[in-house]
Amino acid sequence: MFQPVLPVSIQTMVIQYNGIKIYYPQVVGLVNLAVQQKINKKIYETVQALWQDQFDQQGADKFQEMLGTFEIKTNERNVLSLLFTNYAYAAYHAHGLTLVKSLNFDVKTGKNYQLHELFQSNSDYKKVLTRNVKQQIQERNIDVFEDKEVMVSSNQDYYIADKALVLFYQLYEITPYYVGIPMFPISVYELEDIIREGTPLERMLSSL
Known part of the structure; x- marks a missing residue:
């Protein structure tokens, strides 16, 4: 049972x-x-x-x-x-x-778990996540510093909520103060092919 x-x-x-x-x-x-x-x-x-x-x-x-x-x-x-x-x-x-x-x-x-530990070692997860963040910045018209390159690092800040991986940045890290803490939710189902087995993120894929 x-x-x-x-x-x-x-x-x-x-x-x-x-x-x-x-x-x-x-x-x-x-x-x-x-x-x-x-x-x-x-x-x-x-x-x-x-x-x-x-x-x-x-x-x-x-x-x-x-x-x-x-x-x-x-x-x-x-x-x-x-x-x-x-x-x-x-x-x-x-x-x-x-x-x-x-x-x-x-x-x-x-x-x-650090971010890199959630993904398969042979996956290009940083490229996938960075592309997603940049797309959200464009779609949501988020102001970012022109001299700061937006990228996702191996130890990027994140949390898990509502079947999503939510990446976030500190104040002034990529955006002006008035933007607040920029957060970027990504559905776990978009990342299913590169998530490492046995990790907290993989458990969010289950329907149970």
Whole structure:
């Protein structure tokens, strides 16, 4: 008899002091505690790295405000895809800065997948994805910097949601500030021929 794979349980934690408020998830209730600890450690490290990146990128020693939030993009089929957002505003700056990062776990093993690990090693996945992103930029009339070449790297930021691979770029990476965080969803069915077996992305192809 078919046994559905249940979503993992998530508990929201918060770090709060001196104008800083960071919400972040922790996985609870997994049978394999080693895997649970591995996932939670990576989550906490990512939250801390975003925090530190704000100081580094803005050249600030303190902030008037910092708010960290997260979204659960996928929590099914033993796939947990998380998106973390950190906004920080330093005094005397024209505006705040938003940084975004993601983690994409196989809940059975605790492995966090980089983009290149989702695709067959002999595939030209970067060319396929770059072509798709450029097409969306044109179709959606997204303003990009003329001196920046739009391309997809092997460790490109992404998350998985609604049977789609969603690639994204940081503020100022390819677009002006007012564009926000540019995101490019690509259906998994468009990539079916080059997806590597046994990966979180492959599980999204199933109709179950």
